[in-house]
Amino acid sequence: MIKVAPLAVLALGLLSAPALAQTPITIGYLGLAEDPRYDPLVAYTRIEIAPGGNPIDGAEMGVEDLAFVSDAVEQAVSIDHQEAADAAGLIAKVGEMAGAGEGFIMLDLPAPLVDQVAAATQDLPVTLVNTTAPADYLRNRCYPNLLHTAASDRQTSDAMVQWLRLRDWTRILMLVGPLDRDKELAAAFRASAERQRLEIVDEREFTLATDPANREANNNQLITGGADYDLIYVADTDGEFARYLPYDTQLPRPVIGTTGLTASEWQWAWDRDGSTQVTIRFEEKTGGRRMTGQDWATWIAAKSIVTAYAKTRSTDHQEVDEYLRSSRLRMDGSKGVQLNFRPWDGQMRMPIVLATHNAVIAEAPFEGFLHQTNVLDTLGTDEPEHQCL
Numbered sequence: 001m002i003k004v005a006p007l008a009v010l011a012l013g014l015l016s017a018p019a020l021a022q023t024p025i026t027i028g029y030l031g032l033a034e035d036p037r038y039d040p041l042v043a044y045t046r047i048e049i050a051p052g053g054n055p056i057d058g059a060e061m062g063v064e065d066l067a068f069v070s071d072a073v074e075q076a077v078s079i080d081h082q083e084a085a086d087a088a089g090l091i092a093k094v095g096e097m098a099g100a101g102e103g104f105i106m107l108d109l110p111a112p113l114v115d116q117v118a119a120a121t122q123d124l125p126v127t128l129v130n131t132t133a134p135a136d137y138l139r140n141r142c143y144p145n146l147l148h149t150a151a152s153d154r155q156t157s158d159a160m161v162q163w164l165r166l167r168d169w170t171r172i173l174m175l176v177g178p179l180d181r182d183k184e185l186a187a188a189f190r191a192s193a194e195r196q197r198l199e200i201v202d203e204r205e206f207t208l209a210t211d212p213a214n215r216e217a218n219n220n221q222l223i224t225g226g227a228d229y230d231l232i233y234v235a236d237t238d239g240e241f242a243r244y245l246p247y248d249t250q251l252p253r254p255v256i257g258t259t260g261l262t263a264s265e266w267q268w269a270w271d272r273d274g275s276t277q278v279t280i281r282f283e284e285k286t287g288g289r290r291m292t293g294q295d296w297a298t299w300i301a302a303k304s305i306v307t308a309y310a311k312t313r314s315t316d317h318q319e320v321d322e323y324l325r326s327s328r329l330r331m332d333g334s335k336g337v338q339l340n341f342r343p344w345d346g347q348m349r350m351p352i353v354l355a356t357h358n359a360v361i362a363e364a365p366f367e368g369f370l371h372q373t374n375v376l377d378t379l380g381t382d383e384p385e386h387q388c389l
Helices: 006-015 056-065 067-072 087-099 111-120 153-167 180-195 212-218 275-286 293-312 317-325
Strands: 023-032 075-084 104-108 127-130 146-148 171-176 199-205 231-235 255-257 262-264 352-355 360-364
Touching: 023 056, 023 087, 023 293, 056 067, 056 075, 056 275, 056 293, 067 075, 067 293, 075 087, 075 293, 087 104, 087 111, 104 111, 104 293, 104 317, 111 127, 127 293, 127 317, 153 180, 153 255, 153 262, 153 352, 153 360, 171 180, 180 199, 180 231, 275 293, 293 317
Parallel strands: 023 075, 023 104, 104 127, 127 146, 171 199, 171 231, 231 255
Antiparallel strands: 262 352, 352 360
């Protein structure tokens, strides 16, 4: 029996459809001018803490990967990449793009700007897809015009906590940084730990300040001492504290969170379900840059939009949007399962990879964590607990 790849099945189905006149389709991509998230953060030792590279590369590859599908229905798909420097400029850009007939716009913005842009453009005939902001509160806003391909904080923290429960590592020391983003990560992990009934034995704040008053909060031996635990969870968005933590703790324990074992949409070392081919294509496109979770999220967003246009064979925004949100959408994200969007919060269902800097250790959800309808909904805020803010 010959097995046909999912994309090949889609292409064969579309090729058998009546030919359409050449139809230009433009998908919007809106970013922040001089976005600090994509400037490599370099310490005094010239060590890169955060990966550089703009995830527009992933979106472009998503359109390129489905070019044969678009060609099959005679749709010419392109990306309109726009940027603005502040919320007012970004909102104006969405208005201009919607006015030009761009019904779908990928947002590559920090969470506060996603919040402002989505709130201000709810009445426009446009669907926004958040590709790089993981903050949970965005999923609870219930904006009718907003979907998410970036994994939420709860999805990634639930993945880590499932792994800990599977390993029976149930006592956790939490170390939390001073930034608001650090506290968001900690809150998500706390909620995930409560779901699986793990014990947070203590929660301590760290600082990079070196004055004597902060001695206990900036010394790894002191801040990890005086408690018994199975592992340490660290929430450190900047990464400067966390990178010195493994192997310098009071007890010989694993470190997870923003260093050590991390959770993400993607990791370049993943080698199953066709992921190696995705990684290789991305590296060839970018001159050797390794694909990150944000790159994957823009890639799958572009693929999803192109697929919705092709399957509906329409340019009507409402019709394409309904398909994109429906259970009929089945996306191959090279993760071994079919992906689509949750109706209650617009979040894309997806497996999460748990990885070190150069190896994928596991992929969640794990066997034994059950759900009444879709096992992927064991990761993230489930429908019964979802509340609109």
